[in-house]
Amino acid sequence: MDLANDSAKATALAPGTEAPDFTLPSTPDQSVTLSEFRGQPVVLVFYPEDWSPVCSDQLALYQELLPEFQRLNAELVGISVDGIWSHLAFAKDRNLHFPLLADFEPKGEVSRRYQVYRSSDGTSERALYVVDADGIVHWSYVSPVGINPGADGILRALEELESGVTR
Amino acid sequence: MTRTEWSAELALPISEERDHIEGPADAPVTLVEYGDYECPYCGAAYPMVKEVQARMGDKLRFVFRNFPITTSHPHAEHAAEAAEAAAAQGRFWEMHDYLYEHQRGLTDKDLHQYAEELGLDIDRFDSELAEHVHGPRVREDFMSGVRSGVNGTPTFYVNGRRHDDSYDTETLLAALEQAKA
Numbered sequence: 001m002d003l004a005n006d007s008a009k010a011t012a013l014a015p016g017t018e019a020p021d022f023t024l025p026s027t028p029d030q031s032v033t034l035s036e037f038r039g040q041p042v043v044l045v046f047y048p049e050d051w052s053p054v055c056s057d058q059l060a061l062y063q064e065l066l067p068e069f070q071r072l073n074a075e076l077v078g079i080s081v082d083g084i085w086s087h088l089a090f091a092k093d094r095n096l097h098f099p100l101l102a103d104f105e106p107k108g109e110v111s112r113r114y115q116v117y118r119s120s121d122g123t124s125e126r127a128l129y130v131v132d133a134d135g136i137v138h139w140s141y142v143s144p145v146g147i148n149p150g151a152d153g154i155l156r157a158l159e160e161l162e163s164g165v166t167r
Numbered sequence: 168m169t170r171t172e173w174s175a176e177l178a179l180p181i182s183e184e185r186d187h188i189e190g191p192a193d194a195p196v197t198l199v200e201y202g203d204y205e206c207p208y209c210g211a212a213y214p215m216v217k218e219v220q221a222r223m224g225d226k227l228r229f230v231f232r233n234f235p236i237t238t239s240h241p242h243a244e245h246a247a248e249a250a251e252a253a254a255a256q257g258r259f260w261e262m263h264d265y266l267y268e269h270q271r272g273l274t275d276k277d278l279h280q281y282a283e284e285l286g287l288d289i290d291r292f293d294s295e296l297a298e299h300v301h302g303p304r305v306r307e308d309f310m311s312g313v314r315s316g317v318n319g320t321p322t323f324y325v326n327g328r329r330h331d332d333s334y335d336t337e338t339l340l341a342a343l344e345q346a347k348a
Contacts, residue, residue, distance in 0.1 A: 056239070057236075057239075057318070057319040058318070058319075060236050060238040060239045061236065061238075061313075061318065061319070063238040064236055064237065064238050064309075065313065068310075068313075094238065094239070095238045095239070096238070147318075148318035148319050149318065150175075150313070150316050150317060150318035151313050151318075152175075152178075152313060152314050152315070152316050155313065155314070
């Protein structure tokens with residue numbers, strides 16, 4: 001496992017910060033706007049690149065957990081700098097049934113606004129955000145880029161929201 | 168810092184009644200694996216775990232829990248249910264070993280054949296698989312893994328703490344010996 005990239009890791013937006021609104025394409029003729037999810041929590045999964053081994057495992061785990069996220073009334077979206085056609089092929093190949101958003105033009109702009117762009121690599125960090133029903137960051141986490149952060153942190157944050165815990 | 172840290176520890180304690188266990192209950196070290204029968208990395212880890220068990224003898228208790236990632240491995244769920252169906256007949260470890268030794272054939276037909284070869288009550292096995300009798304147990308294992316910070320397969324825990332290093336025989340042995348000391 002590659003832990004060496006940990007040193008240059010970004011610091012994500014803090015809980016309590018308003019999550020920057022964005023609109024990004026999810027297919028060639030559809031897009032997703034964060035503020036359209038107001039009223040329910042949203043999980044933002046920033047990941048470095050389609051097709052890389054860790055990303056595939058991580059996203060497969062989230063696919064497996066979609067019923068849990070739905071039970072907690074949450075939407076989950078993936079975000080990387082890959083273009084929309086790469087996302088479509090990747091989602092089809094890996095059986096992923098949640099939106100993968102293309103932070104492609106201007107490249108990495110949304111990742112930068114969430115403070116999770118790695119300019120050294122030209123990709124996003126491996127970072128997780130849970131945004132509450134009012135569009136406020138409830139929880140954020142930047143994982144070492146080679147480490148799959150799993151899902152327990154996301155589930156805890158969503159359960160806190162469900163039980164009305166604020167930070 | 169805005170990061171939230173948490174320690175990756177086994178969320179569901181080991182239970183001699185519930186879990187599939189090899190080795191004595193009072194062994195000084197317990198190794199837990201969350202695994203998927205179709206996952207090639209788990210297949211690669213299988214002989215390493217066997218070697219570690221052979222070398223540690225009764226100093227080691229080994230526990231296996233299911234973590235099928237069906238998104239990537241379409242046969243993993245049924246394979247896990249087959250191992251649980253064998254467990255219901257007291258034959259978990261035989262099926263477990265058989266599955267890892269025949270990882271490339273995990274269709275429902277293959278599972279049926281393995282159950283026959285192991286001499287299980289085949290009608291019971293078939294009907295339990297068809298009715299997904301063991302589905303809830305497999306899901307319970309899976310969710311306990313998620314809550315414990317399992318992030319891929321295989322994920323190992325040494326005395327309840329996630330083993331974030333390589334799982335080759337020597338590294339695993341070193342970690343277990345250290346935990347035993």
